[in-house]
Amino acid sequence: MNPIGRRTLLKKEIHRFLRVPGQTLAQPVVTTSLYFLVFGFALGGSVREIDGVSYIRFIVPGLIMLAIIQNAFLNTSSSMFMMKVQGTVVDLLVAPLGTADLLIAFITAAVCRGLLVGSIVWLVAAVFTGFSIAHLGWVLVFATLVGITFGLFGLALAIWSDKFEQLNLIPTFVITPLTFLGGVFYSVSMLPKPWSTLTLANPILYMVEGLRYGLLGTAGSPPLVGLIVTGGFAIAAFALTWWMLATGYKLRS
Amino acid sequence: MPAAVETEELTKRYPKVEALRGVSLRIEQGEIFALLGPNGAGKTTWISIVCGLTRASSGHARVLEHDVARAPLDARRQLGLVPQEINFDPFFTPREVLRFQLGYYGLPPDEARIDEVLFALTLADKADVNARELSGGMKRRLLIAKALVHRPRVVFLDEPTAGVDVTLRRELWAYVRTLRAGGTTIVLTTHYLEEAEELADRVAVIDHGRLISLDRPSALLASHGRRQVLFTLGAPIDRALPEKLAALGVTVDASGTQLTCPLRASDLSTVLAEVAALPAPIVDMRTEQPSLEQVFLTLTGGRA
Numbered sequence: 231m232n233p234i235g236r237r238t239l240l241k242k243e244i245h246r247f248l249r250v251p252g253q254t255l256a257q258p259v260v261t262t263s264l265y266f267l268v269f270g271f272a273l274g275g276s277v278r279e280i281d282g283v284s285y286i287r288f289i290v291p292g293l294i295m296l297a298i299i300q301n302a303f304l305n306t307s308s309s310m311f312m313m314k315v316q317g318t319v320v321d322l323l324v325a326p327l328g329t330a331d332l333l334i335a336f337i338t339a340a341v342c343r344g345l346l347v348g349s350i351v352w353l354v355a356a357v358f359t360g361f362s363i364a365h366l367g368w369v370l371v372f373a374t375l376v377g378i379t380f381g382l383f384g385l386a387l388a389i390w391s392d393k394f395e396q397l398n399l400i401p402t403f404v405i406t407p408l409t410f411l412g413g414v415f416y417s418v419s420m421l422p423k424p425w426s427t428l429t430l431a432n433p434i435l436y437m438v439e440g441l442r443y444g445l446l447g448t449a450g451s452p453p454l455v456g457l458i459v460t461g462g463f464a465i466a467a468f469a470l471t472w473w474m475l476a477t478g479y480k481l482r483s
Numbered sequence: 484m485p486a487a488v489e490t491e492e493l494t495k496r497y498p499k500v501e502a503l504r505g506v507s508l509r510i511e512q513g514e515i516f517a518l519l520g521p522n523g524a525g526k527t528t529w530i531s532i533v534c535g536l537t538r539a540s541s542g543h544a545r546v547l548e549h550d551v552a553r554a555p556l557d558a559r560r561q562l563g564l565v566p567q568e569i570n571f572d573p574f575f576t577p578r579e580v581l582r583f584q585l586g587y588y589g590l591p592p593d594e595a596r597i598d599e600v601l602f603a604l605t606l607a608d609k610a611d612v613n614a615r616e617l618s619g620g621m622k623r624r625l626l627i628a629k630a631l632v633h634r635p636r637v638v639f640l641d642e643p644t645a646g647v648d649v650t651l652r653r654e655l656w657a658y659v660r661t662l663r664a665g666g667t668t669i670v671l672t673t674h675y676l677e678e679a680e681e682l683a684d685r686v687a688v689i690d691h692g693r694l695i696s697l698d699r700p701s702a703l704l705a706s707h708g709r710r711q712v713l714f715t716l717g718a719p720i721d722r723a724l725p726e727k728l729a730a731l732g733v734t735v736d737a738s739g740t741q742l743t744c745p746l747r748a749s750d751l752s753t754v755l756a757e758v759a760a761l762p763a764p765i766v767d768m769r770t771e772q773p774s775l776e777q778v779f780l781t782l783t784g785g786r787a
Contacts, residue, residue, distance in 0.1 A: 232556070238586025246574050317570030321629065324534050324564045325587035326556040483497075483537045 236331040239322070243339030247305055255347060258301055262293045262351045266358075269415055280417045283446055290355040291442035292414025295376065297351045299409060299434070302344035302377040303384040303401065306336050310388035311397050314481075323482060329475040333385075333468075340381025341374055348373055352445075364447030372440040372453075375460045380405075382467035389474045389481060408434045413442075418450050433459050485548045487512045487637045487668035488533055493542035495528050495692075502528040504692040505542065510670060510685075512547075512636075515663050517683035518672045519775070521783055525692040526672040527567060530639050534564045546637055560588065563630035567641040567672075569622045571614040577601065577625050578610040581632045588633035600628045603658060620651055627655070631662070638662065640671040644678060656682055676775040686775065690783045700775060707778040712751075714742040714758050715767035728757050746770065 247254040270286040280288045313319040322332065363369055383400070391397040412434030418426050429435055440456030443449035449456075473479070488510040495503040503525045510516045518526045531537035533544045535555050544551045549558035572580060581597045601607045604624040609617060617625060623643070630638055640659075644652045652675075659669055659682060673679055679686050680700050688696040688703075696703065719739030723729075731754055733744040740763070744754050758765060771777075 232587075232589045234589045234591065235587045238583055241586075242575075242583050245579075249574050313572075316572065317566065317568050318572050320536065320564070320566050320570065321584065321587065323536055324559060324562070325584075326559045326589065327587060328556060478538065482535065483531070 231328060232326055232331050235325060235327045236335045239327065239332070239335035240338050243305070243309060243335060244342055246309060247339070247343050254301070254305075254343065255350065258297050258347045259350050259354060262297050263354050265289070265293055265296075266355055270358075280420070281448055281450065283448060284359075287359045287446060288417070288442075289415055290352070290359055291445045292412075292438045293355065294348045294351050294373070294445075295434075295438045295441050296409055296414055298344040298348040298373055298376050299380045299405065299437075300401075301347045302340040303380040303405065305340040305343045305384065306381045307384035307388040307397060307401075309336070309339075310385055311391055311394075314388070319481065323478075329472060332475055333382075333471060336385055337378055337381045340384065341377035344377035344381070345373055363445055365444045365453075368444030368453050369441060370444075372437060372444055372456065372460065375457075375464055376437050376441075379460060379464040379467050382464070382471045386467065386471045386474055389471075389479060392480075405434075408432050413438045413450065433463055436460065484512055486510060486545070487514065488544070488546055488670060490529070490533065490544045491542055493529065493532060493544055494540045495525075495532065495537065496540045502692050503532075503539075506689065506692070506694050507542075508687060508694065508697070510637075510668060512668050513663060513666055514684045515659065515669045515671070515682050517679035517686045518670065518689060519676065519679055519686055519779055520672075520689035524689045524783075526689055527641055528692075529689070530564070530641050530670070530672065534562060534639060535559055536564075561636045563633065563635035563638045565626050565630045565638070565640045565643050567645070569619065569626065571617070571622050571625065573613065573615045576611050576613055577606055577617070577628065580614065580625065581628060584629045584632050590633055596632060596634075600632045603661075604628045605654070620647055623647055624651075624655075627658075635667070637668045637670065640669065642672055642674065644673065644675060652678070676779055680775045688779060688782050696778075696782050703775065703778045704773045707781050709773055709777065710746040710770060712744045712746050712754060712768065712770045714744070714765055716740045716742065716761065716763035717766045718763040720761065720763060725757065725760075727753075731757070733758075 266289065270289055278285060310319070313322070387397060387400050411429060412432050413429070418429050418435065421429060436451055436456040436459040439449040439451045440453050440460065443453045486509045488508070490506055490508050492505045492507055493503050494501070494505055506525070506529055518529065520526050528537060532539045533546060533551060535551055535558065539552070546558040547561045549561065551558045578597060578601070581600065582592055585593060585596070598607070601610050604627055606621060606624055606628060609621060614622070614625065623646070627643060644655055647655070656678070663669055671682070683700060685698065686700050686703060687694055720735060721739065724733060724735060731744060731750060733742055733754070735742050742758060746754070
């Protein structure tokens with residue numbers, strides 16, 4: 231283990247996304263605020279309440295989760311992929327940084343960005359819906375665990391990808407559809423069969439519902455189920471990424 | 484004293500090519516060691532294995548007694564690598580990049596050391612500009628700064644002066660000598676044979692993944708190099724060379740105007756007399772001293 235090396239890489243990764251705040255912080259805030267305005271205010275009028283919660287409050291946890299997922303994922307995937315393209319990944323591969331050092335640094339930075347953008351989205355939403363949080367502990371657990379999971383997936387995808395096209399494959403065809411169909415804008419109970427049953431196979435649903443429980447105190451599925459699903463994905467992503475870094479998959483020939 | 488770098492029967496097989504075929508080398512501490520070979524000979528593969536970027540198919544590699552496969556972090560702590568391809572991070576300045584580099588090697592921030600390296604590589608006035616704004620030569624110097632800032636005991640320079648102008652090349656050579664004077668071991672690959680001749684204590688020639696020669700430049704020149712004299716004639720020779728000239732090893736090129744004669748001191752007067760006796764006038768004559776280039780071309784069968 232190399233604590234100074236790990237801290238240095240973490241610092242560098244955080245500097246990297248703070249250096250372009252318009253792209254890494256402001257852009258997701260604008261996007262999620264637009265979702266909030268369009269779905270919450272413009273279209274929310276026709277859906278007054280879901281599970282006893284006003285629609286505008288109902289979509290806030292989903293929007294925050296969307297921001298955490300996208301930002302944690304993008305932080306590791308873009309950083310690692312750019313390092314591969316630019317050749318600077320050699321600096322890390324030749325340095326005395328172990329697998330644990332690399333993972334801890336990359337994932338902590340991804341979680342920081344996810345939580346930072348998630349918090350900003352929450353602050354923007356709270357101006358309209360109020361600043362109350364039902365269970366802060368659950369909020370932190372879900373936000374952090376989802377940040378870790380998607381940070382890990384982002385890293386794994388960037389290590390695997392040889393082209394930009396491959397890098398965009400998973401976010402475009404897997405993560406975005408699953409997120410939009412994962413109960414961000416609606417409750418599963420609103421869907422007809424078989425869609426409501428099919429939606430139960432979407433892991434992101436449990437992450438969104440977990441955060442919803444933390445923020446609003448009510449959700450379509452119990453937080454423990456969400457914790458088990460999210461924890462399972464985090465472990466799978468961790469095992470995959472650890473294996474990639476430890477064996478040098480696509481990094482060391 | 485343990486070797487700075489030691490490899491034993493190092494091999495690397497890719498699905499379609501065998502890049503290294505059992506290369507055993509021992510590089511002593513404080514040496515400037517040059518690896519020569521045509522493109523694709525296996526030089527970069529060898530360096531990549533020693534630096535941990537590539538895994539060997541078989542054999543061992545050690546850096547100051549640390550096995551690169553069994554104790555990779557201990558081995559990597561000892562070395563610095565200047566890769567062949569220029570790379571830079573457009574987000575950061577040279578000073579920031581060097582700070583990170585120190586940190587990666589587990590060292591605390593050391594602005595004095597960073598300033599020293601920036602100054603030595605004439606990057607001091609560019610220390611705080613974005614790496615994007617550096618010229619090609621500056622980016623290459625930044626690569627060298629990155630490889631040196633943590634004071635590695637062994638430095639690998641993979642084609643360090645490719646595309647670098649003559650002045651900068653000379654400056655880098657001077658800096659390499661300064662490093663060696665401070666006890667650093669330098670391993671370099673180069674296409675500039677002049678570079679190896681000028682700098683290296685020992686030269687290894689690799690071809691087709693095999694070590695084909697290893698010696699001091701002077702010994703290589705003595706064993707494989709040759710002095711020769713080249714004549715340009717005013718008109719082509721339209722018949723076979725006289726027997727005496729053929730016996731001296733003189734050859735004539737396709738145009739019939741260029742004669743090449745391997746030279747031993749005692750032959751010179753005989754050669755001159757015989758060539759002067761030819762019907763065509765001599766319009767030019769020059770002698771060629773033995774060079775590493777000649778040695779290299781002889782050993783690799785003319786592939787450069």
